[in-house]
Amino acid sequence: MATVACRDINKLTPETKILCLRFLAECKAQGLNIGISETWRSEERQKEMIKSGASKITRSKHMDGLAFDFYNNQVGNLYPDDIMRKCGAIGKKLGxxxxxxxxxxxxxxxxxxxxxxxxxxxxxxxxxKAVNKLVDKGVIGSPEIWKEKKFTKDNVESLIIKFAGKL
Ligand SMILES: [Zn+2]
Incomplete structure (x- = not known):
């Protein structure tokens, strides 16, 4: 019998779960409607996927709760390359x-x-490190707001104006 994909992000390692949530939040912020199609994967399921050609490796990061798969939440257009690339870039930015x-x-x-x-x-x-650099350059005057990520839209706007003034 074929196995079913597990989509539960609680089956990821704690750090991977945080990264997955950050990934979804950033996708949403960029106007992308992204869902998670698979998180943790059993050994049995991995074997099936190798057989069907959907995976090439015997030890997938999915099996350790260190990987997740995503899709574009639109019927008939689940994996458009431009959106997959945008999502890939978001994930890479998160490490x-x-x-x-x-x-x-x-x-x-x-x-x-x-x-x-x-x-x-x-x-x-x-x-x-980046915040410290902007403090050194005189762009940021109140580092605690940025270090503790307590900034608001106003902080961001004044930062941009200040930064532009330094160019
Ligand atoms: Zn995968």
């Missing part, structure tokens, strides 16, 4: 690895967490 970059197997609806304990920290560190 995830995009299946569209796999060598020899284009898997554009797949994102995985290749750094199970450090992906969020690496991206957060990068963010704090």
């Amino acid at each position: 995830l690895y995009w299946g569209g970059d796999f060598k020899g197997f284009y898997d554009s609806c797949h994102l995985e967490n290749n750094n199970p304990v450090g992906t969020i920290k690496a991206v957060d560190d990068q963010y704090i």
